[in-house]
Amino acid sequence: MAVLENIRKRTTVLILIIGLALFAFVISGVFTSSDFGSGGKIGSSVAEINGNELSIDDFRQKVEVASRRVGPTASSLQVMNQVWDQEVRNSILGAQFNDLGIGIEQDQIVDFLETAGYGQNPQFQNANGMFDPNLFRQTVMDWKVNNPPQYDAWLQTEEQIVQMAKEQTYFNLVKAGVGATLKEGELDYKLASEKMDIKYVRVPYSSIADSTISVSKKEIAAYVKEHQSDYKQEKSRDIQFVYFDEKPSAADDQAIKASVAKLLDDTVEYNAKTDRNDTIKGFSNASNMAAFLSRYSDVQFDTIYKAKKGLSATVADTLMSLQVGEFYGPYRDGVSYKVTKMMDRKPNGSIKSSHILITYEGATRANPDIKRTKEEAEAKANELFKDVKNNVADFTAYARDNSDGPSAPQGGDLGYFQQGKLAAEFNDFIFSNPIGKVGLVETDFGFHIIKVDDKEDIVQLATLSREVLASEETINTLFTNATKFEMETIADENEFSSIAKTNDYLVRPVNSIKELDENLPGLGLQRTLVQWAFNGDTNVGDIKRFNINNGYAVAQVTGKYKEGSMAPEDASMTVLPILRKERKAAQIISASKGKVMDAFAKDNNVSVSTASALTVKSPTIPGAGSEPIVVGTAYGMAQGESSGLLEGNTGVFMIEVTKRTEAPKLDNYSTYANTLKSNAANRVNTAVYNALKRGAEIEDKRATFY
Numbered sequence: 001m002a003v004l005e006n007i008r009k010r011t012t013v014l015i016l017i018i019g020l021a022l023f024a025f026v027i028s029g030v031f032t033s034s035d036f037g038s039g040g041k042i043g044s045s046v047a048e049i050n051g052n053e054l055s056i057d058d059f060r061q062k063v064e065v066a067s068r069r070v071g072p073t074a075s076s077l078q079v080m081n082q083v084w085d086q087e088v089r090n091s092i093l094g095a096q097f098n099d100l101g102i103g104i105e106q107d108q109i110v111d112f113l114e115t116a117g118y119g120q121n122p123q124f125q126n127a128n129g130m131f132d133p134n135l136f137r138q139t140v141m142d143w144k145v146n147n148p149p150q151y152d153a154w155l156q157t158e159e160q161i162v163q164m165a166k167e168q169t170y171f172n173l174v175k176a177g178v179g180a181t182l183k184e185g186e187l188d189y190k191l192a193s194e195k196m197d198i199k200y201v202r203v204p205y206s207s208i209a210d211s212t213i214s215v216s217k218k219e220i221a222a223y224v225k226e227h228q229s230d231y232k233q234e235k236s237r238d239i240q241f242v243y244f245d246e247k248p249s250a251a252d253d254q255a256i257k258a259s260v261a262k263l264l265d266d267t268v269e270y271n272a273k274t275d276r277n278d279t280i281k282g283f284s285n286a287s288n289m290a291a292f293l294s295r296y297s298d299v300q301f302d303t304i305y306k307a308k309k310g311l312s313a314t315v316a317d318t319l320m321s322l323q324v325g326e327f328y329g330p331y332r333d334g335v336s337y338k339v340t341k342m343m344d345r346k347p348n349g350s351i352k353s354s355h356i357l358i359t360y361e362g363a364t365r366a367n368p369d370i371k372r373t374k375e376e377a378e379a380k381a382n383e384l385f386k387d388v389k390n391n392v393a394d395f396t397a398y399a400r401d402n403s404d405g406p407s408a409p410q411g412g413d414l415g416y417f418q419q420g421k422l423a424a425e426f427n428d429f430i431f432s433n434p435i436g437k438v439g440l441v442e443t444d445f446g447f448h449i450i451k452v453d454d455k456e457d458i459v460q461l462a463t464l465s466r467e468v469l470a471s472e473e474t475i476n477t478l479f480t481n482a483t484k485f486e487m488e489t490i491a492d493e494n495e496f497s498s499i500a501k502t503n504d505y506l507v508r509p510v511n512s513i514k515e516l517d518e519n520l521p522g523l524g525l526q527r528t529l530v531q532w533a534f535n536g537d538t539n540v541g542d543i544k545r546f547n548i549n550n551g552y553a554v555a556q557v558t559g560k561y562k563e564g565s566m567a568p569e570d571a572s573m574t575v576l577p578i579l580r581k582e583r584k585a586a587q588i589i590s591a592s593k594g595k596v597m598d599a600f601a602k603d604n605n606v607s608v609s610t611a612s613a614l615t616v617k618s619p620t621i622p623g624a625g626s627e628p629i630v631v632g633t634a635y636g637m638a639q640g641e642s643s644g645l646l647e648g649n650t651g652v653f654m655i656e657v658t659k660r661t662e663a664p665k666l667d668n669y670s671t672y673a674n675t676l677k678s679n680a681a682n683r684v685n686t687a688v689y690n691a692l693k694r695g696a697e698i699e700d701k702r703a704t705f706y
Helices: 002-018 056-073 076-100 106-115 133-146 148-176 182-193 217-226 250-262 289-296 316-320 374-390 392-402 424-432 472-491 493-502 527-534 568-592 597-603 628-635 670-695
Strands: 045-049 052-055 195-204 236-245 267-271 276-280 327-333 336-358 413-418 438-443 446-467 507-514 543-548 551-561 609-614 651-661 698-700
Touching: 045 056, 045 076, 052 056, 052 076, 056 076, 056 148, 076 148, 076 670, 106 133, 106 148, 133 148, 148 670, 182 670, 195 597, 195 628, 217 568, 236 472, 236 493, 236 527, 250 327, 250 336, 250 446, 289 446, 316 446, 336 374, 336 392, 336 424, 374 392, 374 438, 374 446, 392 446, 413 446, 424 438, 424 446, 472 493, 472 543, 472 551, 493 507, 507 551, 527 543, 527 551, 568 597, 568 651, 597 651, 609 651, 628 651
Parallel strands: none
Antiparallel strands: 045 052, 045 698, 195 609, 195 651, 236 507, 236 551, 267 276, 327 336, 336 413, 336 446, 438 446, 543 551
């Protein structure tokens, strides 16, 4: 509330002094909102951030508004998490704003409105094309009266503008303290430019087998304790599940295929109204194909003619070879069985053409920048037509360089068109001339130099389609199997995997599920399952069946992890390699103390290698990989000097600097200093906020409500 009061007081003073209520009516969230930057309110809190409660009622309202804004593009939990991130950010940074007395001025709001896109909207511009805050104010007041949803959305946007303006001020203050001296610039230049050639021996850690290095659980625990910040873990769960997919059986597949085949022939049905048998024509003899497919097919009759490329690739050749009246099928296409009948064929019914358009002032849809007369256009077209006829192979280049049409960048290519889709004169030319013919035609658009590029047949097809779905019997069997598996595993929870194996079910593990996760690999959005796994009454080994889209999942909790330091068992995967490397390094160094380079290489059965032009900024040694400690040590050595044994990333090294190439001195290192300053400033926003967040005390209660 203190932040809000400061904003109100400062704004009131401005209004009294300037006498201009520029945004007194518009920025209603700043002047009338009572919840911006506030603490806890009536009802439970969804979080406590640095001692300030975040009301669940306010939070839910913001989630609802955000959900309406994003629509179905994100799940409800994703929207909630986005609002949460913003609320945590507002709270953490809000405390900083309050301590520093950072407020928001009206000119900053105007700047943000302009940069946010409102300034480019003609609705808010004056006669000079400039953003007019008064016009915007009038529009917002109209929203308030006539379009409440739009007004509510604006209040949310307004709050974001206020926050962004404050953040900009705050981070600019931090950036003002970020700099780099010329000495720092000089050092950065040298680290990137000074080069070293070295001679080295490397004894790789892989030369000692892992099996020879023993690491105890106690040692792993001690390492984790010493490096607690590196081995923190969130509260999480491991599960395993068996998915019972509601998919059609082989019997269902054959039943659908048979039903489609049965519809090909005429059938006899009893008509209760007439008390006689009627002959119902089948697909092959149907006189009213649209009515037949409307009654019996999942797909309606499509009267549009299609070329081969518009048909399913798996059957396109077969369908195009049918004669009118012939049919093909039943055949499987995707998830359906189909029968397709050739209704009609139009040879060369689709034509591909290119053109060069020469238009003129006053022609239909002519570019207003074109000022040539019709006579000038005709003369240019005739002259160009002569050139094109003599150089048809260069038609594409002529079109790119001369056409006034939008297809010029594509070399005049118009693609394929069926009869009657183009201007009459253009249409008549391409449908009455062979492939390769070039001609000059006038239409309302101007003068066209046309080339007929290709012709293809088009066909009208009728397709009877039935999707293969699981039958009621299959669905009932699936439920029975899932329930049986659930009961058997509950009776003996330690045999989950073996019972699944006996029944030939696939067990899928999902590890490290977080409390607010919802998307589980192999199952999709399953928030209910995650909530069950984190329920206080759910223990390791517990089993439950869940109804999910198109089936069931029987899940078992296999692991529970508390927030805090990782247990030795959980950290062993990453700690073991580290401790093994330390033991190997100690073993190699202990056995090689006091040895010179040649002896060190000989006794470890490795050779002396060389590397050239190494720099501290790119500490990669060819054949060894990234070795910053080794290269950094070389940087501090004189030419001809040898090192002792160095513990590197990939092995133990001994090096000798054979050559140093000093970086040429510069008159001024300001460019490098400015680059360091710019890079540091670019990191300020993220680095400062992350540091504040790490230091904040956040009690997250979202899982209680979502």
